[in-house]
Amino acid sequence: MPNSHNSSGRASFGQPEDINDKIDIIPGLPDFHDLSERLKFSPKDGRIWLDDIRMMMLHASSMGALRSELIESLGVNKARALLTRTGYVSGAQDAELASKLRPGADFFDVFSVGPQLHALEGIVSVEPVRLEADVAKGKFYGEFLWHDSIEDEIHIEKYGIGTEPVCWMQIGYASGYTSVFLGRPIVYQEVECRAMGHAHCRIIGKPMEEWDDIEEDMAFMQPQAFANADTILKPREQITVLDTPPHSTAKTEFHTKISTNMVGASAAFNVACHMLDKVAKTEATVLFLGESGVGKEMFARTLHQISHRKDGPYIAVNCAAIPDNLLESELFGVEKGAYTGAIESRAGRFERADTGTIFLDEIGTLSLAAQGKLLRVLQEHQVERVGGKKTIEIDIRVIAATNVKLKEEVKEGRFREDLYFRLNVFPIHIPPLRERKADIPLLINHFLKKYGTSYRKNITGFTSRAINGFLNYDWPGNIRELENLIERGVILAPNDGAIDLCHLFTFGEEITIPILGITKDGTVNDSLNAQGGENAADLHPVDIIVDSLIEQNVGLEELEKNLIETAVKKSGGNLSAAARILGISRPQLAYRLKK
Ligand code: ZN
Numbered sequence: 046m047p048n049s050h051n052s053s054g055r056a057s058f059g060q061p062e063d064i065n066d067k068i069d070i071i072p073g074l075p076d077f078h079d080l081s082e083r084l085k086f087s088p089k090d091g092r093i094w095l096d097d098i099r100m101m102m103l104h105a106s107s108m109g110a111l112r113s114e115l116i117e118s119l120g121v122n123k124a125r126a127l128l129t130r131t132g133y134v135s136g137a138q139d140a141e142l143a144s145k146l147r148p149g150a151d152f153f154d155v156f157s158v159g160p161q162l163h164a165l166e167g168i169v170s171v172e173p174v175r176l177e178a179d180v181a182k183g184k185f186y187g188e189f190l191w192h193d194s195i196e197d198e199i200h201i202e203k204y205g206i207g208t209e210p211v212c213w214m215q216i217g218y219a220s221g222y223t224s225v226f227l228g229r230p231i232v233y234q235e236v237e238c239r240a241m242g243h244a245h246c247r248i249i250g251k252p253m254e255e256w257d258d259i260e261e262d263m264a265f266m267q268p269q270a271f272a273n274a275d276t277i278l279k280p281r282e283q284i285t286v287l288d289t290p291p292h293s294t295a296k297t298e299f300h301t302k303i304s305t306n307m308v309g310a311s312a313a314f315n316v317a318c319h320m321l322d323k324v325a326k327t328e329a330t331v332l333f334l335g336e337s338g339v340g341k342e343m344f345a346r347t348l349h350q351i352s353h354r355k356d357g358p359y360i361a362v363n364c365a366a367i368p369d370n371l372l373e374s375e376l377f378g379v380e381k382g383a384y385t386g387a388i389e390s391r392a393g394r395f396e397r398a399d400t401g402t403i404f405l406d407e408i409g410t411l412s413l414a415a416q417g418k419l420l421r422v423l424q425e426h427q428v429e430r431v432g433g434k435k436t437i438e439i440d441i442r443v444i445a446a447t448n449v450k451l452k453e454e455v456k457e458g459r460f461r462e463d464l465y466f467r468l469n470v471f472p473i474h475i476p477p478l479r480e481r482k483a484d485i486p487l488l489i490n491h492f493l494k495k496y497g498t499s500y501r502k503n504i505t506g507f508t509s510r511a512i513n514g515f516l517n518y519d520w521p522g523n524i525r526e527l528e529n530l531i532e533r534g535v536i537l538a539p540n541d542g543a544i545d546l547c548h549l550f551t552f553g554e555e556i557t558i559p560i561l562g563i564t565k566d567g568t569v570n571d572s573l574n575a576q577g578g579e580n581a582a583d584l585h586p587v588d589i590i591v592d593s594l595i596e597q598n599v600g601l602e603e604l605e606k607n608l609i610e611t612a613v614k615k616s617g618g619n620l621s622a623a624a625r626i627l628g629i630s631r632p633q634l635a636y637r638l639k640k
Contacts, residue, residue, distance in 0.1 A: 074157045074161055075154045079146065083146060084100075084165065095142075095166075096142055098138060105198070106199070108199060109199030109202065112124070112196075112199060113204075115128065126264050128213040128214040128217065129216060130217060130265045130266075130310045131217065132217025132219075133217040133266075133310040134311060136218035136219060136220065137222065137224070137482065139159055140223075140225035142162070143156070152178060152180075159219075159222040160173070160189065168196075169192070169212075170192040171192075172189060173188075173189050174247075176188070180512070180543075181506055181542075182505040183506030183507075184252070187223065187249070188250075190245050190246070190247055191212065191246035191248065194212050194215060196214055197212060197240045200240050201239070204240075206240060206242045209241065210237075210246070212235055212240075212248075216234070219250060220233050220250070225483060225516070227486070228489060228506070228507045228511070229252055229253075229489075230252065230266075230487055231486075232252075232256055233249065236248070236249055266309065266487065308491075310483055311483040313476035313480045314481045316476075321344060321347065322351065324348070325348050326352065329471045330444070330471065331445075331470070331473060332408075332447070332470070332471065332472045333444070333447075334446070334447065335476070337448045337525070338478075338522045339476070339523045345404040345406075345446065346361070346404070348444060349402040349404075354400065354402050358398050359402050360403045361403075362405055362406065363407055364405055364406060364410050364411050365406075373415055374387070374430075377428050377429065378390075378395075378431065379431045379432060380431065383433070387431075390430070391430075392430075395439055395441060398441045399439045399441060400441075402441065402442045402443075403441050403442070403444070404444045404445070405443065406445075408445040408446065408447050408468065409449040409454055409459075416460065417461070420461065420464045423443060423467045423468075426439055426440065443468075451468075451469070452465070477523055478526075479519050482515075485515050485527075488524065488527060489531060492531040492532070493507075493531060502535055502540050504534075504535055504538050504543065506543050507544045508544070508546070510546045511534075511543075511545055511546050511548075511549055514546045514549060514550060530549050533549065609637055612626040
């Protein structure tokens, strides 16, 4: 059985009444052997593993050299943001591990995984001072002392004692860890620091909304590329958006003072943002690549907003949403009498985008005829209306997006090769949500506020079960799916209550993935139940299932056969979907079925 000790005086997970519990005497951190056992050295193949995360050792002195070079070359603010973000990402990764490493333990012990891993990773020794938490209500207060921080050590060696705290990467770690752990943006400040002459560093963490004047501390969550740019969006109404579904992430406002539409601390997201910033100032054609739902429209709109054309029109067109027979007249305009029904002359969207930007979403669905006309626009900056004789000069920037592999479309003869080369000048890959899980707290918090307001409901937050569900899910529909799920959750959750797993994944087949899935390496993925529900500490579903399987003499083969049959049935005979549920490839599934 999982270890469980709900001794009084400790805040426990998911029990709202505990929020008033002030923990004046914090117990020492739990024994950390369970964690150090997860650290594996594999010198033969040059690998160090923390559970299944690859780690590396770095000389503190070379970290020091890197740090001072960053400060000297980028300036203190940029260096600080970069290092904070680096810490944030590793904290977020450790938070994903926490419940897996201490299944069934109480809040304090599971939460302690972060501070203890931070120590194990050789960064700092953490002493908890005060910790109050209510996950479902999103309440958190954490105060810790840091002893022998490595950042202080390398900073003091080079710069001596100063007036500002310097443990940037560690503050990032604490923020990333706690934010992902609680599913809500938690910001830490270092109120005392050894590099300011204090005996130790003292950090305090609270939900973002409870801080005043934290712009500086939050700068790392805003892509550095835009730190100095005027990225504040105009209200939706002022932007011409045609045929695009109301888009979610267009305005991800996570703090009233930092109202930018693009937030995220994850590396994958920031790489895309840097590229966006580089190309924005040019006139180059940009092609956004990425799965559906990743927010390509949001990127396109931001590109327009930070370009020289920001005062011109921004016209978005979803090529797949316009019927084939109307597409050409919609895009290029029509002259009166060009066909039955063309009762008056009309400008197309290219004309209307003159002096601005046109965004062509799902470009892969354009007909060959429309592709030819588009090529002409790109080459000659001219359009000709349907049924018209004169050419109209236009000055536009074209941005396109696709979720299909255009190169393959070219091979199949469905997409013009010359157009492909014209569009593929500056491709930007937008990462899927599963590659930027560190950004989930920011995103879910934003959507929670958005739908709480529009449905006039007061939802306090998410249960730990729901947060674990988010972290263990693969998000095939990306940010759009996340947004839909939260909208559903806001509708289903009780007023003044928290969104639980049952309000999110209401379809049986989805809920089984995070609760009991087989991961790619063949181990049972049970992290969802680790510390979640009210009685998770007493009942551990995986233990129960395994016990009963062994008791009933169910062999591996029978278990596999059962798993496969259930997955196939649940996905309605769709083998690809069934393979996804099982976490194996389709050919692997086909092979097993044949057996
Ligand atoms: Zn410090």
